[in-house]
Amino acid sequence: MPGKNEKKLSKLKDFWVEFFADRKDGGHRSSDEEFISLEAKEKLFHLDGGKTLLDFGCGAGELLVYYAPEYKQLVGVDFSASMLDEASKKIRERKCGNISLIQADDKTVWDKLEYSFDRITAAGVIQYLTLQEIDNFIFNASNYLNKGGKIVLFDILDPRLYPLWKIGLFSQDAGFGKILRKVGFEFKVILSASLSNRPRDILGFAHNPYAIKKIANRYGFETIFVKSMYYEYKYHAIISRTSESREF
Numbered sequence: 557m558p559g560k561n562e563k564k565l566s567k568l569k570d571f572w573v574e575f576f577a578d579r580k581d582g583g584h585r586s587s588d589e590e591f592i593s594l595e596a597k598e599k600l601f602h603l604d605g606g607k608t609l610l611d612f613g614c615g616a617g618e619l620l621v622y623y624a625p626e627y628k629q630l631v632g633v634d635f636s637a638s639m640l641d642e643a644s645k646k647i648r649e650r651k652c653g654n655i656s657l658i659q660a661d662d663k664t665v666w667d668k669l670e671y672s673f674d675r676i677t678a679a680g681v682i683q684y685l686t687l688q689e690i691d692n693f694i695f696n697a698s699n700y701l702n703k704g705g706k707i708v709l710f711d712i713l714d715p716r717l718y719p720l721w722k723i724g725l726f727s728q729d730a731g732f733g734k735i736l737r738k739v740g741f742e743f744k745v746i747l748s749a750s751l752s753n754r755p756r757d758i759l760g761f762a763h764n765p766y767a768i769k770k771i772a773n774r775y776g777f778e779t780i781f782v783k784s785m786y787y788e789y790k791y792h793a794i795i796s797r798t799s800e801s802r803e804f
């Protein structure tokens with residue numbers, strides 16, 4: 557019989573599955589093509605080459621279609637059928653014949669893959685996984701990563717900055733009264749979420765970079781952290797084999 561913790565985790569996963577069940581975009585700061593293309597350029601810079609790419613949690617394929625011209629073969633994975641429908645439309649419109657899509661989650665995806673990849677990436681997804689799930693994700697990804705490959709996790713919520721951003725500290729018109737009202741509002745949201753057993757934030761969990769680094773280290777990777785260029789409260793983790801493990 558599943559324990560209390562397992563039940564809680566499965567309830568949480570159900571919440572996110574339902575949350576994304578009818579979504580049609582990745583919730584970027586702006587849905588303007590110009591903005592998305594700049595975001596994609598930043599990400600391509602950090603992906604830094606490779607020929608094959610797995611985009612986990614590809615959503616509506618907003619970034620994936622920009623990655624397509626730079627790669628030989630790409631696979632987009634998402635558990636949301638509505639997101640994948642949107643991604644299919646975009647792929648057809650842009651004639652990206654090198655992208656295939658798979659409906660799966662962080663547990664089921666691995667058995668559905670037919671080959672391994674030079675780059676395994678996820679943008680704005682890691683916040684929907686617990687640290688234990690991130691651990692499993694990195695472990696499984698390491699088995700599907702080609703030699704010299706990288707796991708690049710984009711736009712992770714930074715727990716040191718996100719709460720400050722949420723209470724409006726970074727906004728141009730930040731003032732004491734306004735901040736105080738936002739703190740009160742956030743407090744109410746947290747209280748009602750914990751009373752109804754929902755996640756505190758629809759943006760998911762903020763994960764400390766050192767926790768990610770510790771997990772990556774355990775599987776023989778080194779991690780470089782980079783500040784997100786377009787979201788002041790997010791960071792990217794670029795995970796690659798350490799020079800010691802590269803020798804094997």
Ligand SMILES: C[S@@+](CC[C@H](N)C(=O)[O-])C[C@H]1O[C@@H](n2cnc3c(N)ncnc32)[C@H](O)[C@@H]1O
Pocket residue numbers: 572576581582583612613614615616617618619633634635636639660661662678679680681684
């Ligand atoms: C914020 S959206 C980002 C989409 C896309 N990466 C982008 O940047 O446009 C997060 C996506 O991750 C997917 N997702 C979240 N948790 C997932 C999981 N455990 N397995 C598969 N997909 C997941 C959601 O369905 C959603 O499409």
